[in-house]
Amino acid sequence: MSRVLFFIAIFVIVFLLLKYYRKQKIKDGDAEKNAATTAKSKQTEDMVRCVQCGVHLPKGESLVTGEASKTKYFCSEAHRRAYSDQAQ
Numbered sequence: 001m002s003r004v005l006f007f008i009a010i011f012v013i014v015f016l017l018l019k020y021y022r023k024q025k026i027k028d029g030d031a032e033k034n035a036a037t038t039a040k041s042k043q044t045e046d047m048v049r050c051v052q053c054g055v056h057l058p059k060g061e062s063l064v065t066g067e068a069s070k071t072k073y074f075c076s077e078a079h080r081r082a083y084s085d086q087a088q
């Protein structure tokens with residue numbers, strides 16, 4: 001009889017652990033999802049378009065020219081030059 005009680009106790013403990021583990025995993029998943037969303041929105045926020053070829057690149061990697069009101073972004077020095085040659 002004590003053996004049956006022992007197995008029932010084991011079963012209950014395993015069940016509770018599984019339930020707890022699953023809850024933790026859902027929490028982790030939400031945190032990951034939120035982090036991913038934040039990173040994504042941050043990335044799209046900082047994306048700029050090369051005026052010369054139209055390619056999108058992170059603002060930090062772009063070359064910036066022009067005054068505050070007419071800021072232009074370029075993917076490379078070559079495109080910055082090509083654009084200023086065109087403009088003249």
Ligand SMILES: [Zn+2]
Pocket residue numbers: 050051052053054055074075076079
């Ligand atoms: Zn370009």
